[in-house]
Amino acid sequence: MTAKTVVQLTVPGPDGNRTVRLSNPDKIYFPERGITKREVVEYYLAVAEPMLRVLLDRPTNLKRFPDGVEGEPFFAKRVPKGAPSWVRTATVTFPSGRTAESVAPSEPAVIAWAANLGTLDFHPWPVRRADPDRPDELRIDLDPQPGTGFAEAVEVAAALREVLDEAGLIGWPKTSGGRGVHVSARIRPDWTFIEVRRAVIAIARRLTERIPDRATVAWWKEERGERVFLDYNQAARDRTIASAWSVRGLPRATVSMPATWEDLPSVQPEDFDLRTVPGLLAERGDPHAAMDIAIGGLETALDWYAADERDRGLGELPYPPEYPKMPGEPMRVQPSRARRPSPENTAE
Known part of the structure; x- marks a missing residue:
């Protein structure tokens, strides 16, 4: 040997x-x-x-x-x-x-x-060992879906930069090493994982509403189309x-x-x-x-989330399947498999 x-x-x-x-x-x-x-x-x-x-x-x-x-x-x-x-x-x-x-x-x-x-x-x-329950970094993963690639992720990232600026945050981009782009922003460690994830959701929604043909927050792949997916669940604990x-x-x-x-x-x-x-x-x-x-805060983004929830009924989005059921989370059911009411159970 x-x-x-x-x-x-x-x-x-x-x-x-x-x-x-x-x-x-x-x-x-x-x-x-x-x-x-x-x-x-x-x-x-x-x-x-x-x-x-x-x-x-x-x-x-x-x-x-x-x-x-x-x-x-x-x-x-x-x-x-x-x-x-x-x-x-x-x-x-x-x-x-x-x-x-x-x-x-x-x-x-x-x-x-x-x-x-x-x-x-x-x-x-996205935390330090001194306070492992409060992130000091907000991250957004721009994941190109089939039919899109790195060039499309870069275009969406440029639009994301503008939204982050409106939220009072400075974004720092990097290549993922594959087809995607990652954008991060330093934040004060004043918020929980749930709050940081909600801030990411609010930022992502604001972006997708500006460029709906190029970006999406749809968790289910069947709904994403040929767009760049803003993976808000990368802000969840342990992701x-x-x-x-x-x-x-x-x-x-x-x-x-x-x-x-x-x-x-x-x-x-x-x-x-x-x-x-x-x-x-x-x-x-x-x-x-x-x-x-370049440290910022989440006050504006969380205000956006609260307004979306209050005025438009837009609250939580699905967590990954291995997570316990989270407060306010919608059903984790793929849309095409969602049970439709049968005629006998439909109210007259």
Whole structure:
């Protein structure tokens, strides 16, 4: 039996150097491009500074691909066994009421350690470990449906920027690494997950009413058509999206890349991958470097939600199927399967 190769990496950090074990560094993770596990870890060390601004003290789910992108991935929502003592944790509460200790990155070595476990996508919660029940980030996932693509998501994102501005929020866009666009805004941690989700619903409704032929909040796929879906349920507790700078588990090793609003219309997801992003970062810096100081509130968006509910009868929207029934939520029934009243049960 051939002995496994192990490399010891020295990773500087705020509390001194850490030793990170890199096992099987030459294992191929992306066969299409011949990208090795070592390259993945080296990539994450190259982008660790801006990535830590995104992940710092956030409970983070690790999407692990231990056999590379052609293997079966899984989400690690709890701290993996054998984690070094310097890996910080945060206590999170799932919709079921159960709790868990989740990785809360605090230094570059934590990112490298997770990458050695086969982590490609880092999925942070929109909260910090000091207050894990009150988000400090509002996120909107623009998900192109069949018949639409990245270009349509970019167009919808531009309209979303205007609505966020009216709500007193500053949006920061990034490519998803696939066909979509993610837009985030820093907020004060003064609201619950339910309130943040309702703010997202109100913002999304306001947007879809302006461009109904291009954007939708329809939860059921049969109602979306060839439009960009504003996935408001990504704001629900325990729902996460891949962070900025994450390598996606796709054949080209594309990266979820921060962008400026000015640059977004001229980029393509394929422009940003594991091999190109470190050079772009060194050349241009972090497009979202000022995000943490652009903090807004949800007062206006929640006023919109309240007005929609009071004046138009537009309240909650369906939660994902694994969630418990939530207050005010409509029935989770696909429209085409909804029971129609039979003639004998119809009032005269």
